[in-house]
Amino acid sequence: MNRPLAFAVALLASPAVLAADGKALVDRYCTGCHADEVYTRPDRKMRSLDTLRLQVLRCNAMTKSGLTDEDIAAIVDHLNKSFYKF
Numbered sequence: 240m241n242r243p244l245a246f247a248v249a250l251l252a253s254p255a256v257l258a259a260d261g262k263a264l265v266d267r268y269c270t271g272c273h274a275d276e277v278y279t280r281p282d283r284k285m286r287s288l289d290t291l292r293l294q295v296l297r298c299n300a301m302t303k304s305g306l307t308d309e310d311i312a313a314i315v316d317h318l319n320k321s322f323y324k325f
């Protein structure tokens with residue numbers, strides 16, 4: 240048995256496994272209150288990456304889903320790349 244090697248492989252593999260998928264997170268945690276249309280509506284409220292990040296934090300607080308900082312970053316990244324494009 241080669242435990243150190245298995246451990247090293249697990250360490251190397253974990254970032255890929257844990258890397259949060261922003262779209263999957265949004266689909267899972269955010270569609271209860273609003274669909275994706277809220278990000279593309281003509282009078283959408285976000286005006287910068289900073290306000291977007293704050294809004295995601297605010298909405299996340301309402302979901303009480305315990306998303307990590309990494310999850311939040313992945314969500315902001317996904318929303319920005321797919322919808323806001325700041």
Ligand code: HEC
Pocket residue numbers: 265268269270271272273277278282283284285291294295298299301302314318
């Ligand atoms: C408990 C209900 C609720 C949940 C769950 C929720 N939101 Fe929201 N969200 C709101 C409300 C209410 C608004 C404000 C809508 C308005 O201004 O008309 C909003 C607005 C937003 C906006 C701003 C849209 C704009 O005008 O540009 C973003 C971005 C957003 N939510 C992201 C998220 C994300 C990401 C999640 C999941 C982590 C989430 N929301 C989950 C209630 C929720």
